[in-house]
Amino acid sequence: MSTPKIVLFYVFTPLADPEAVRLWQQTLCESAGVTGRIIISEHGINSTVGGDITAVKRYVRGTRAYPAFKNADIKWSDGAGDDFPRLSVKVRPEIVTFGAPDEVQVDDSGVVGGGAHLTPEALHQLVADRGDDVVFFDGRNAIEAQIGRFRDAVVPPTQTTRDFLEVIERGDYDHLKDKPVVTYCTGGVRCEVLSVLMRNRGFGEVYQLDGGIVRYGEQFGDDGLWEGSLYVFDKRMSVDFSDHAKVIGHCAQCGAATKNVANYPDADGRDLVVVCPDCLAGPER
Numbered sequence: 001m002s003t004p005k006i007v008l009f010y011v012f013t014p015l016a017d018p019e020a021v022r023l024w025q026q027t028l029c030e031s032a033g034v035t036g037r038i039i040i041s042e043h044g045i046n047s048t049v050g051g052d053i054t055a056v057k058r059y060v061r062g063t064r065a066y067p068a069f070k071n072a073d074i075k076w077s078d079g080a081g082d083d084f085p086r087l088s089v090k091v092r093p094e095i096v097t098f099g100a101p102d103e104v105q106v107d108d109s110g111v112v113g114g115g116a117h118l119t120p121e122a123l124h125q126l127v128a129d130r131g132d133d134v135v136f137f138d139g140r141n142a143i144e145a146q147i148g149r150f151r152d153a154v155v156p157p158t159q160t161t162r163d164f165l166e167v168i169e170r171g172d173y174d175h176l177k178d179k180p181v182v183t184y185c186t187g188g189v190r191c192e193v194l195s196v197l198m199r200n201r202g203f204g205e206v207y208q209l210d211g212g213i214v215r216y217g218e219q220f221g222d223d224g225l226w227e228g229s230l231y232v233f234d235k236r237m238s239v240d241f242s243d244h245a246k247v248i249g250h251c252a253q254c255g256a257a258t259k260n261v262a263n264y265p266d267a268d269g270r271d272l273v274v275v276c277p278d279c280l281a282g283p284e285r
Contacts, residue, residue, distance in 0.1 A: 004079035005079050009187070010044065022089050034087070036050055037049075077232075094193075110192070134179075138155045138156065147231055148231065150182075181203055228249065
């Protein structure tokens, strides 16, 4: 029986010929039999692909055979089998589009000048040591935080990753510049860049959650500082870390508690909304 899996990983490393890497990744994915989204730039690679476990393992082995990617932190999760309708492998100026490619510098060790990495255990120790001074700063789009976030986290009103620079530069969070700020995102890639941008703009003590929410959830599930469901960028839309995950989202139409995220009112559109199944399947649909 087929066992669908999804893998998520990124590597910040200098790539002299991103187009050559794109062609290789395209061929590797097609021969392995996986689909998903891969972005490549001169700064590295950001990949989320899925398929049968045998196909995904073949892709991972092939990717790790490339010396620059051999130590990639691969995050595995269960898929549904049709999580990605197609394969997209593209070269972009940034592997995460903050709109500041010139601010990102990478070497063989990764991003230069970013926030200090915290393991999930180290995060708990920081909170134990510093208490309420610690600020959780959500590095995702605001819609993602509606169904799950760290307790008492700051959630910027961002619709796209490009919005972060605007809200930071206009001073919305200047009052946090002297506090310990922990940035977090799904798998960690956005915070690699966000923490650089924040440090460059005067935030003095910036951290990033190593491995993102995914690694935290694997370790502590719903028995730590995380509350709710994790938004994911595939057909599943959200995942839970346990059978007792809180439901913290509210339907934009009726206000009922829900973790359901969908394109609404146009199922083929790009406007994501937290909307309960009943409203999603309303009489007009």
